[in-house]
Amino acid sequence: MTVRVMLVDDQELLRTGFRMVLASQPDIEIAAEAGDGAQAVEVLRQAEVDVVLMDVRMPRMDGVQATRRICLDQDGLPLPDAPKVLILTTFDLDEYAFAALKAGASGFLLKDVPPPELVAAIRAVHAGDAVVAPTTTRRMIDRFADVLPMARPDAGPPALDPLTEREREVFLLVAQGLSNGEIAEGLTLSEATVKTHVGRILGKLGLRDRVQAVVLAYEAGLLRAGGHG
Incomplete structure (x- = not known):
């Protein structure tokens, strides 16, 4: 193609x-x-x-x-x-x-x-x-947290309401820059199951990719500049 x-x-x-x-x-x-x-x-x-x-x-x-x-x-x-x-x-x-x-x-x-x-x-x-990579995006957030108008750590997490408890777990790990394999190992799931969860998460939250998940997690106050939330 x-x-x-x-x-x-x-x-x-x-x-x-x-x-x-x-x-x-x-x-x-x-x-x-x-x-x-x-x-x-x-x-x-x-x-x-x-x-x-x-x-x-x-x-x-x-x-x-x-x-x-x-x-x-x-x-x-x-x-x-x-x-x-x-x-x-x-x-x-x-x-x-x-x-x-x-x-x-x-x-x-x-x-x-x-x-x-x-x-x-x-x-x-x-x-x-x-x-x-999401980890690179995290570094960008850390670097510009004080000047970016999108930095709203008090925004709260209502954007995650559509997610199930398991999907929230996966979302936070994706936002921290973990790969599907790392998430699967940490949650004792198969990589195929994690991939399915990630697809559903992106769809429910209207995100185009994993990078957008990092942005949303930071805006919702679930991740903090310089740390992992």
Whole structure:
């Protein structure tokens, strides 16, 4: 299956470099390009795209705003048919990159990512995986907890009401960055059962991936910056 990719960056030279790398892959097609977030949103109304490589800092509309427009509806809920967004950032642990994850992005990459890792990341998000490990997202939260407006440790956990007691257990372990195998060992379950629980949890809470689970757990006060809740 061909993965249709859109390149969004205000630097044409960078788009050219990414295009050259990706065009050499037999299963990847450059379906569209844009020079800023506003143009990206406009182009996506007509172009069929699976994965968007999105720069963060751009004129007119930045990558965070564009990601929110692409991934979420007016009520802030995930759009089921939206393309997956991979954020491109110059700096590791960029607060803008974290804001984009909160807005619905499936992961982030540094702009100097080696070509094989770029290709692997695109294939991973297209397959439904998150490129950023939840533990990395935790580090981003810890780094920017004092400046992020989303940090609301007194928000309480009502968002978890739809979950069963077992699903809450699994949710907290997912949010702490544990793999399905680690969760299965800790709760004495099979990995297949854990995978089923994770799928139900994401569906009930309207989350796109495990990274979003970390964000929600932090917002609900179930995880604390610098600690495990």
